[in-house]
Amino acid sequence: MQNKELTKDLFVPSEAGVVEREKISRPTRSGFQDGWIRLKQNKGSVVALVILLILVALALLGPVFSQYNYYTTDYSAIFQAPNAQHWFGTDKFGRDEWARVWYGTRISLLIAVVAASLDLLVGVTYGSISSLLGGRVDAVMQRVIEVLIGIPNLIIVILLMMVMPAGIGTLIIAMSISGWVNMARLVRAEILKLKNQEFVLAARLLGTSNRQIILKHLIPNTMGVIVINTMFTIPSAIFTEAFLSFIGIGLQEPKASLGVLINSGFQVINSHAYLLFIPAVVIILIMVCFSILGDGLRDAFDPQMRI
Amino acid sequence: MQKWGPKMSLLEVRNLYINLQTHDNVVQAVRGVSFSLEPKDTLAIVGESGSGKSMTVKGVMKLLPKSGRIDAGQVIFDGRDITNYSDRQMRGLNGSEISMIFQDPMTSLNPTMTIGKQIMEVLREHEKMSAHAMKERAMELLGLVGISSPEKRFDQYPHQLSGGMRQRVVIAIALACNPKVLVADEPTTALDVTIQAQILDLMKSLQSKINTSIILITHNLGVVANIANKVAVMYGGQIVESGTVDEIFYQTQHPYTLGLIASIPKIHDDSGTLKTIPGTPPDLIDPPKGCPFAPRCDRAMKVCHLYPPTYTQISDTHCSACWLQHPYAQQAAGEEGHHE
Amino acid sequence: MKKYILKRIVYLVITLLVIMTATFFLMHSLPGTPFDEDKISKLSVAQQQQIYAAYGLDQPLYVQYFKYLGNVFQGNFGTSTLYAGQAVRSILASRIVPSALVGIQAVLVGLIIGLILGVVAAYRHNTPLDYLTMIISVLGISVPNFVVAALLQYFFGLKWGLLPVAYWESYASSILPSLALSFGVIAQIARFVRTEMLTVLQQDYILMAKAKGLSPVKILMRHALRNSMLPVLTILGAITVNVLTGSLAVESIFSVPGIGSLFVDTIKANDYSTILGLTVFYSAFYVVVVLIIDILYCVIDPRIRLAPAKE
Numbered sequence: 001m002q003n004k005e006l007t008k009d010l011f012v013p014s015e016a017g018v019v020e021r022e023k024i025s026r027p028t029r030s031g032f033q034d035g036w037i038r039l040k041q042n043k044g045s046v047v048a049l050v051i052l053l054i055l056v057a058l059a060l061l062g063p064v065f066s067q068y069n070y071y072t073t074d075y076s077a078i079f080q081a082p083n084a085q086h087w088f089g090t091d092k093f094g095r096d097e098w099a100r101v102w103y104g105t106r107i108s109l110l111i112a113v114v115a116a117s118l119d120l121l122v123g124v125t126y127g128s129i130s131s132l133l134g135g136r137v138d139a140v141m142q143r144v145i146e147v148l149i150g151i152p153n154l155i156i157v158i159l160l161m162m163v164m165p166a167g168i169g170t171l172i173i174a175m176s177i178s179g180w181v182n183m184a185r186l187v188r189a190e191i192l193k194l195k196n197q198e199f200v201l202a203a204r205l206l207g208t209s210n211r212q213i214i215l216k217h218l219i220p221n222t223m224g225v226i227v228i229n230t231m232f233t234i235p236s237a238i239f240t241e242a243f244l245s246f247i248g249i250g251l252q253e254p255k256a257s258l259g260v261l262i263n264s265g266f267q268v269i270n271s272h273a274y275l276l277f278i279p280a281v282v283i284i285l286i287m288v289c290f291s292i293l294g295d296g297l298r299d300a301f302d303p304q305m306r307i
Numbered sequence: 308m309q310k311w312g313p314k315m316s317l318l319e320v321r322n323l324y325i326n327l328q329t330h331d332n333v334v335q336a337v338r339g340v341s342f343s344l345e346p347k348d349t350l351a352i353v354g355e356s357g358s359g360k361s362m363t364v365k366g367v368m369k370l371l372p373k374s375g376r377i378d379a380g381q382v383i384f385d386g387r388d389i390t391n392y393s394d395r396q397m398r399g400l401n402g403s404e405i406s407m408i409f410q411d412p413m414t415s416l417n418p419t420m421t422i423g424k425q426i427m428e429v430l431r432e433h434e435k436m437s438a439h440a441m442k443e444r445a446m447e448l449l450g451l452v453g454i455s456s457p458e459k460r461f462d463q464y465p466h467q468l469s470g471g472m473r474q475r476v477v478i479a480i481a482l483a484c485n486p487k488v489l490v491a492d493e494p495t496t497a498l499d500v501t502i503q504a505q506i507l508d509l510m511k512s513l514q515s516k517i518n519t520s521i522i523l524i525t526h527n528l529g530v531v532a533n534i535a536n537k538v539a540v541m542y543g544g545q546i547v548e549s550g551t552v553d554e555i556f557y558q559t560q561h562p563y564t565l566g567l568i569a570s571i572p573k574i575h576d577d578s579g580t581l582k583t584i585p586g587t588p589p590d591l592i593d594p595p596k597g598c599p600f601a602p603r604c605d606r607a608m609k610v611c612h613l614y615p616p617t618y619t620q621i622s623d624t625h626c627s628a629c630w631l632q633h634p635y636a637q638q639a640a641g642e643e644g645h646h647e
Numbered sequence: 648m649k650k651y652i653l654k655r656i657v658y659l660v661i662t663l664l665v666i667m668t669a670t671f672f673l674m675h676s677l678p679g680t681p682f683d684e685d686k687i688s689k690l691s692v693a694q695q696q697q698i699y700a701a702y703g704l705d706q707p708l709y710v711q712y713f714k715y716l717g718n719v720f721q722g723n724f725g726t727s728t729l730y731a732g733q734a735v736r737s738i739l740a741s742r743i744v745p746s747a748l749v750g751i752q753a754v755l756v757g758l759i760i761g762l763i764l765g766v767v768a769a770y771r772h773n774t775p776l777d778y779l780t781m782i783i784s785v786l787g788i789s790v791p792n793f794v795v796a797a798l799l800q801y802f803f804g805l806k807w808g809l810l811p812v813a814y815w816e817s818y819a820s821s822i823l824p825s826l827a828l829s830f831g832v833i834a835q836i837a838r839f840v841r842t843e844m845l846t847v848l849q850q851d852y853i854l855m856a857k858a859k860g861l862s863p864v865k866i867l868m869r870h871a872l873r874n875s876m877l878p879v880l881t882i883l884g885a886i887t888v889n890v891l892t893g894s895l896a897v898e899s900i901f902s903v904p905g906i907g908s909l910f911v912d913t914i915k916a917n918d919y920s921t922i923l924g925l926t927v928f929y930s931a932f933y934v935v936v937v938l939i940i941d942i943l944y945c946v947i948d949p950r951i952r953l954a955p956a957k958e
Contacts, residue, residue: 010610011635150662150934154892155926156669162914162922163673239791246793247896247911266797266900273801280794287789295785370857395862402860409858415851417870418950419877428869429859464949480859 038300045296048289055286059109062102070095070103071254079272088278091264095254101279104256105286111171111257112237118176119233123183124226130184131191132214138188145181153178157240161249171250175240183229190225194218224301231294235287242283258283315386316343317520318367318488323380325359325366332592336362336375338544344488344537349514349521351531351552353567354541357588360524363541364490368405369397385487403433406481410493412473416465422449422476423461426483433484448479451516453509471502478509482517489514490522495530507534529571532556537624540564543589543599550625560619560627563600598630606631652942659934666930667719667923671712674919715923724924729916735924739906745815746898746905750890752825757832757886762876764833765840769875770867772845780837787834792889793896796827800900815904824901828893832886839882843875850874880944884937891929 039045063069066087074094082089088097130141160174194200200217208216238258244250245259246266253260258279265276325337337359344350352360365371367382369392382390389400401407406429409415417425426445430436436444442461449457452475465473474494481489491510495503511534514521523535531538532552539549540563548561559565566584586603589595595602601611610630619632630636690698706714718725724735768780803809803823811820847853848871856866894907902908906925913921 006610006614006633006635008635008639010613011608011630011633011639013606013608146658147662147665150658150937151666151930152888152891152933154888154895155666155929158914159670159673159922159926162917163676235789242791243793243892243896247899248915262794262797269797269801270805276797276801280798283794284786284790287791288785291785291789368858370854398860398862400860401858407855407858409851409855411851415855417852417856417874419873419948420869428856428861432860466950477855480855 035301039296042296042300044292045300048292048296051285052289052293055105055282055289056109059102059105062105063099066096066099068096068099070100070256072096079268081272082274089272089274091275092268093254097275097278100256100261101282104258104261104279105282107168107251107256108238108241108258108283109286111168111175111241112234115172115175115179115237116230116233118172119179119183119237120226120230122176122180124187124222126180127184127187128191128218128222131188131195142188145185148178148181149185151178154240154243157244158249161244166249166252168251171241171244175237179233179237183226183233186225186229187222190222191218194221228294228298228301231290231297235290235294238283238286238290258286316383317346317348317385318344318522319381319383320363320367321381321383323363323366323382324378325362325371326376326378327362327372328374328376329592334591335594336544336591337366338591338594339380340541340544340546342539342546342549344520344522346487346520347514347518348537349523349535350537350539351523351525351535352539352541353525353528353531355526355588357591358541359544359591360541361492364407364492364522364524368401368407368490369394370401370407399433402429402486403484404486405488405490406484406486408474408477408481408489408491408494411497412470412477413497415477416473418465421462421464422468426476426480429480429483444483445479448483449476451482451513452476452479454479470498471505474498474502474506475509478506478513482513482519485517486519488522489519490524492524493526494523496526503530510534528567540567543594544591545599545628547600547629548627550621550627554622554625558621558625560621560625560632561600561629562604562606562631564627598628608636648945651945655938655941659938662934663927663931667716667927668712670923670926671715672708674923675708675711719927724927725920727913727918727921729913729918729921735921738909738921739924739928742904742906742909745821745903746894746907748821749824749828749898749903749905750894752821753828753890754832754886756825757829758836758879760829761833761836762840762879764837766844766867766872766875768837768841769844769848777841780841784834784838784841787830787832788838790830792827792831792893793900795830796824796897796900799823799827814902820901820903824897824903827897827901828890831889831893835882835886835889836879840875840879843878844871847871847875877944877948880940880947883940884933887933887936891933 068086072095074090077086077090077094078092080086080090080094082097086096086098088101091097091100126141130138156178157174160177161170164170164174194217200213203213203217241250241257242259242262245257246263248263251257251260253264261279262276262283265272265274265279269276320343321341323337323340324335327334327336340359340363342350342352352363354360362371362375366375366377367384371377377390380390381388384400384405389397392400416422423442423445426448427441430441430444434441434444446457446461449460454460454472454475460468460472460476465476468476478494489510494510495506498506507530510521510523513519521534523531525531535552537549538552538555539546540555540561541547542563548555548559548564550558555564556568559568563584566582569582570584572581584603589599589602595612597610597612597614598604598607598616601607604611608630610633614630616628616630616633618626618628620626621632715725722736724739727733727735727738730738764780764783768777771777800823804811810823811817814820853866853870856870861869891907894905895911896907897903898905898907899911906928909921910925910929912918913925
């Protein structure tokens with residue numbers, strides 16, 4: 001078929017082969033770049049991230065757009081349905097719901113982020129000490145965790161909430177006391193896994209110091225697990241706060257959080273259901289977006305890790 | 308390239324093309340593969356990982372992953388054109404007339420089903436037998452593949468058996484219905500070296516007992532000489548050279564085959580280094596337009612990078628896809644010889 | 648195996664002791680008394696002393712503690728102050744039936760629907776059915792159960808008047824609370840089974856089953872289902888916690904006279920002995936359930952059941 005085009009001069013040794021031999025056919029990317037590209041390809045995660053950013057912006061700036069604040073009562077304007085003055089209406093004391101919802105969102109997010117950071121700090125410290133020291137220390141620390149893991153978290157939180165004065169600080173402390181255990185276990189498992197992997201052994205053989213191994217190999221490689229787990233702790237902290245406030249032992253009026261707002265909306269569910277719906281929609285949006293983003297991050301950065 | 312006489316082969320694959328759809332690319336995993344298998348043949352398909360050898364046989368048995376598709380070609384088994392067989396029709400063949408042994412016996416058995424049930428399952432599917440007869444047959448098979456105390460093993464779970472034992476069980480399952488063709492996809496790769504020889508010996512002895520043809524897929528040319536009578540060497544989704552074992556080992560034509568033979572470690576070799584073929588296999592998402600091996604070939608010519616080589620028939624059974632067999636190349640080599 | 652169970656029981660006892668101790672001392676560090684301050688201050692000191700003595704509150708803390716431990720081991724949780732004079736044990740007993748009904752219904756419905764959804768989604772991977780399941784599971788996992796309960800109450804109870812909400816009289820009253828609790832269970836199970844099933848479907852033994860000539864239905868029933876459903880047992884512990892804690896809010900919302908709403912009421916009323924009793928009850932229930940699940944898993948999975956004892 002192509003024989004017509006074949007000429008004798010084509011049958012001479014070619015040098016091109018030697019050059020092309022070790023050519024890598026596609027561009028290489030680092031794990032982070034790869035993960036980032038995969039995350040960006042995941043439309044759900046991108047949308048979730050955008051919605052979350054908008055909600056955070058509203059939580060920070062929302063009250064600014066309104067001439068009302070979250071605590072001023074106005075008995076001449078109670079239970080107004082959403083209107084031009086009060087975009088989300090008013091509650092039983094005539095307080096502006098728009099201001100209350102975004103202030104409440106801010107408080108809920110604040111509590112969740114601080115609680116999640118504390119979990120992270122305690123959990124990572126505990127987990128890495130346990131796994132790095134190993135031996136006896138590890139054994140004792142693991143026994144402690146095994147006992148703690150047997151206690152339902154919310155029970156501890158409820159008990160602590162009853163003992164300590166109601167308030168944001170109490171909520172955060174109560175949640176962190178029980179919340180770090182999971183992070184500690186994950187970090188320990190990850191470091192133990194890494195410690196025995198070839199590249200760490202190789203580094204050790206090459207005479208790298210422990211400090212260098214921790215800084216250069218262990219920390220960067222545990223980051224994925226830590227970040228992903230934090231993405232799941234934040235919504236669970238938002239849930240815990242809302243739950244406690246809803247059953248009446250979290251924050252109290254006139255303070256606002258999503259749980260407080262849902263609770264007071266629920267009280268008037270017969271007559272003024274919008275007071276329930278608005279904060280309910282906000283909390284659903286936040287929870288769903290965090291969940292999708294968390295899944296997206298996990299799939300993008302750590303395909304091996306599942307539930 | 309090959310003549311089709313009146314005699315029908317047991318299995319004939321003609322010009323098979325298989326594509327795999329990945330996330331955003333199409334991998335041309337198999338690109339025009341043809342071979343034939345006669346009764347009692349043992350054909351070894353040799354190649355490195357990604358050469359398309361495993362995809363070829365999975366295409367024949369229609370066991371391709373969801374992303375895989377036969378694009379062109381023809382598969383004729385025992386006089387029947389099974390290229391367009393439906394899944395249902397294929398189920399009648401698979402397990403009874405064509406069966407397969409997988410690479411890793413640690414994962415190819417269901418961990419939560421007893422050995423006995425897994426053997427009887429294939430009998431129940433294809434043979435009309437009483438429950439009692441099935442159990443008898445399963446025991447017999449266990450004995451046949453060299454498992455001691457079959458009664459005890461029958462009720463055990465895979466994890467209670469060693470790797471070599473499990474592979475024997477897989478072989479028992481594959482041979483349960485006396486298949487005409489047995490496909491063994493790297494059956495010894497996952498096993499210890501000492502066990503590898505045992506399994507190969509077992510396959511060889513069983514082949515003579517039950518008159519089956521074997522397609523042995525392997526990346527190890529070393530195991531081929533012992534068991535196979537025909538060899539097809541695959542590279543970059545194509546067969547680059549095929550022939551009888553003697554032809555492949557002693558009248559090697561293709562530089563890739565030469566490289567493979569050279570890289571078999573030899574006991575009496577004093578050089579102290581292992582021979583390798585430098586470079587990496589081609590990217591089959593965007594296959595080279597010339598010979599796939601050209602970039603790694605020591606003897607590559609300009610033409611090799613431009614046009615895919617055609618098959619040259621060396622003998623009735625031996626052919627090779629390499630431009631070096633082209634008359635022009637032979638001439639050029641001859642002239643060079645004269646100059647010196 | 649026996650050794651493992653023994654070890655687990657020791658842990659169980661330690662965990663419960665820790666919980667009881669912590670609960671006891673936390674409760675007693677509370678300011679104030681469990682009685683109505685206004686009423687109690689009107690009584691004479693002698694009368695106050697008498698009441699404290701009746702509840703054993705006049706003794707030193709450590710005496711109260713050991714007495715409490717001793718009582719708990721006899722199944723005696725003391726006397727409620729909110730429901731004056733009633734033994735905590737009998738209050739608990741009277742509340743357990745509605746909670747059990749709602750909880751068991753929720754878990755059963757959740758398990759069945761979740762399993763079906765998960766299997767179908769994996770089997771029809773990347774089809775609209777799969778996407779629907781994913782949406783349901785994301786919603787079920789992220790929407791708080793008390794929000795679900797409030798919305799169910801609004802639509803089914805108030806707006807459409809389909810089911811009773813605010814009182815507990817017939818079986819129909821248990822439907823909405825069970826649904827509210829099952830939503831999260833469905834989501835967790837569906838998601839877990841889907842992931843497991845997708846992994847299992849890629850295993851070599853599934854390909855092997857295909858090579859044996861088995862039909863897709865047989866492959867699913869004999870090989871895929873069992874192997875992808877066994878691990879579900881491992882998340883039943885987490886599901887129990889969710890249903891237990893969820894019952895607090897959900898029972899309160901639907902006025903279910905169960906243990907969850909009792910817990911919320913006593914928390915609001917500072918009813919020490921009942922809270923202590925409930926905490927111990929909840930924790931004990933949870934720990935025992937987890938233990939049973941673990942043992943069950945060992946019994947069912949041949950790989951664990953028959954593995955030579957390690958550790």
